[in-house]
Amino acid sequence: MDTNQKADETQKKNSFGPSTALAYLDPHYWDERFSNEEHYEWFKDYTHFRHLIKAHIKPTSSVLELGCGNSQLCEELYKDGVTEITCIDLSAIAVEKMQTRLALKGYKEIKVLEADMLDLPFSNGVFDVIIEKGTMDVLFVDSGDPWNPQPETVTKVKAMLEGVHRVLKPNGIFISISFGQPHFRRPLFDAPEFTWSVEWSTFGEGFHYFFYVLKKGKRSSDGKGCSESFKMPSISLLHEELESEDYIFRTAIDDMDN
Numbered sequence: 001m002d003t004n005q006k007a008d009e010t011q012k013k014n015s016f017g018p019s020t021a022l023a024y025l026d027p028h029y030w031d032e033r034f035s036n037e038e039h040y041e042w043f044k045d046y047t048h049f050r051h052l053i054k055a056h057i058k059p060t061s062s063v064l065e066l067g068c069g070n071s072q073l074c075e076e077l078y079k080d081g082v083t084e085i086t087c088i089d090l091s092a093i094a095v096e097k098m099q100t101r102l103a104l105k106g107y108k109e110i111k112v113l114e115a116d117m118l119d120l121p122f123s124n125g126v127f128d129v130i131i132e133k134g135t136m137d138v139l140f141v142d143s144g145d146p147w148n149p150q151p152e153t154v155t156k157v158k159a160m161l162e163g164v165h166r167v168l169k170p171n172g173i174f175i176s177i178s179f180g181q182p183h184f185r186r187p188l189f190d191a192p193e194f195t196w197s198v199e200w201s202t203f204g205e206g207f208h209y210f211f212y213v214l215k216k217g218k219r220s221s222d223g224k225g226c227s228e229s230f231k232m233p234s235i236s237l238l239h240e241e242l243e244s245e246d247y248i249f250r251t252a253i254d255d256m257d258n
């Protein structure tokens with residue numbers, strides 16, 4: 001079995017996830033998972049949203065990726081000419097394996113650090129672009145009612161967003177690639193302390209993922225972000241997607257169905 005076949009087998013093995021979505025909040029779950037898994041791309045890979053990212057990242061942009069896991073997003077950005085990239089993850093195993101993988105491929109400029117996105121270890125105003133794919137969504141697995149998330153969830157998400165806002169440059173951009181629909185995410189993105197505008201688009205076939213773009217310093221004078229129109233996915237399509245992917249949002253879907 002060659003390396004690609006092994007990676008495919010591992011991806012299949014892990015494609016049903018843990019018995020409870022709460023495990024996604026446990027760093028040990030991630031360490032164990034990354035010990036046995038070489039590559040898994042949450043949601044979709046870069047080819048599906050490259051056209052959306054390219055509009056916001058220049059080769060000279062300094063980029064921070066939150067919760068890189070074992071995704072190939074940073075490599076793909078690098079191949080597209082973006083070389084100033086820092087990735088963080090809470091899992092020491094993910095970080096170590098990502099460092100080894102990037103070194104073997106010769107992508108030595110990409111920095112990979114063990115760090116908590118709720119307590120970012122960076123100075124104010126240092127990144128042009130911060131990107132996360134499926135990482136913020138982990139914070140919602142025990143949020144309860146998505147219309148009225150638990151205070152603990154709100155506290156964690158706010159800590160994350162405050163950190164992101166702080167370390168972005170004055171005109172920096174936060175890109176969030178998420179399952180979370182705008183009516184659940186906007187109340188958090190639109191909190192009055194943030195100076196960013198909020199826009200989104202969607203990508204994907206059948207089920208659509210959300211591609212949020214928050215531009216620091218661009219909030220409109222009435223304090224509201226602006227939005228693009230979007231199409232709500234149907235619940236049946238959503239379930240098809242859930243069955244085929246290792247999905248962290250089972251609890252949210254259950255809530256939507258109830």
Ligand SMILES: C[S@@+](CC[C@H](N)C(=O)[O-])C[C@H]1O[C@@H](n2cnc3c(N)ncnc32)[C@H](O)[C@@H]1O
Nearest residue numbers: 030041042067068069071089090116117133134
């Ligand atoms: C759903 S996976 C997404 C991985 C990757 N972004 C992708 O698109 O495939 C969530 C990742 O976030 C990491 N993570 C969870 N909580 C974190 C935190 N507080 N700070 C940094 N990383 C975290 C996990 O270790 C895991 O790698």
